[in-house]
Amino acid sequence: MPQRIINVHTHLHKHQDIDQRVRLWRDCGLVKVCIQVGSTTDGPDRYGNQGVLGWLRKYPDLLLGFAHVELGPTVDGPEKVEQFKQQGFTGLKFIGPAWPYDDDRYFGLYEKAQELGMPILFHTGYLSHTPGRPQVGISTEKMRPARLDAIARAFPDLRMMMAHLGYPEFEMGLTLIRFFENLYGEYSGGGGSRFRETMLRKLLRPLPGTDMSDPQQNQALTHFRKLCFATDNPEPPVWIALNERLMGELELPEDLREDFWWRNAARWLGMADTLT
Numbered sequence: 356m357p358q359r360i361i362n363v364h365t366h367l368h369k370h371q372d373i374d375q376r377v378r379l380w381r382d383c384g385l386v387k388v389c390i391q392v393g394s395t396t397d398g399p400d401r402y403g404n405q406g407v408l409g410w411l412r413k414y415p416d417l418l419l420g421f422a423h424v425e426l427g428p429t430v431d432g433p434e435k436v437e438q439f440k441q442q443g444f445t446g447l448k449f450i451g452p453a454w455p456y457d458d459d460r461y462f463g464l465y466e467k468a469q470e471l472g473m474p475i476l477f478h479t480g481y482l483s484h485t486p487g488r489p490q491v492g493i494s495t496e497k498m499r500p501a502r503l504d505a506i507a508r509a510f511p512d513l514r515m516m517m518a519h520l521g522y523p524e525f526e527m528g529l530t531l532i533r534f535f536e537n538l539y540g541e542y543s544g545g546g547g548s549r550f551r552e553t554m555l556r557k558l559l560r561p562l563p564g565t566d567m568s569d570p571q572q573n574q575a576l577t578h579f580r581k582l583c584f585a586t587d588n589p590e591p592p593v594w595i596a597l598n599e600r601l602m603g604e605l606e607l608p609e610d611l612r613e614d615f616w617w618r619n620a621a622r623w624l625g626m627a628d629t630l631t
Contacts, residue, residue, distance in 0.1 A: 356599075360384050361385070361386060362389060362620075363583060364389060364585035365390065365479070366392075367390055367402050368400050370399060370400055372626045379591070380591060386617065387620070387630070388418055390420050391419060391443070393450065408443065421446040422442075424448065426451065426453055427492075431465075432463065432464075436473065439473070446473045446474040447475045451478070453476055453492055467597045472625055474624060479503070480528075482495065501524075504531060511537055514624070515535075516623055518585070519587075520532075525554075541582065541584070543587040546588065547594050552601070559574075573606070575605040579602075580611065581619060584620065
């Protein structure tokens with residue numbers, strides 16, 4: 356098991372024993388956990404921005420909060436980003452936009468986040484749904500990974516995370532994180548199931564006869580320089596084991612594994628100088 360991990364994407368739910376989860380996270384070697392807030396206000400089982408703040412104050416050494424931003428039909432203004440910063444949030448969570456992420460309506464938010472040094476995690480690709488339950492306005496088209504292209508170009512100092520690597524458009528996701536210095540990716544999703552693992556193996560495994568030490572052939576040697584550890588909903592042991600199997604099959608060297616486990620995330624968070 357790795358000695359140091361940063362989890363860039365997980366959530367808190369009211370039905371969970373959060374103190375017990377924190378103990379598990381520490382036992383797994385997690386040194387920072389990015390709590391992504393899924394709604395502005397508390398719900399029956401979900402903490403909103405204010406509810407998460409209490410847990411951030413209880414575990415300030417471990418938890419980093421990413422505030423939920425309203426993206427329509429009412430759109431938060433740049434002053435809201437400043438408020439989140441003052442409240443103690445580290446970054447922002449974008450999900451379920453009323454307009455595509457690269458719509459001009461959101462550029463004021465990106466500009467302010469860049470100015471304040473607040474990283475943003477974008478949900479990209481398919482968003483899970485409950486059969487038979489209407490979801491008006493939700494569209495994968497608005498959250499495609501390609502929507503981050505224009506944002507990364509316009510705001511080169513805005514540190515961005517592509518959650519789920521744009522599933523199912525993984526290839527586009529890998530292309531964008533490769534070419535944009537300020538854009539990172541994580542491929543959590545699917546509950547860390549064998550189905551998800553098979554998809555990732557198909558995506559990342561090189562052709563037969565590959566020289567596994569050659570980045571031109573074993574392209575995982577390039578991809579993992581911008582990929583980060585994330586769990587979304589399952590607990591870390593599920594994704595730790597999955598990633599150890601995957602990186603073993605890809606024959607990744609130890610320094611690149613360390614990049615994946617924590618160093619890439621530290622760069623995205625702007626903590627590379629403090630977590631050495």
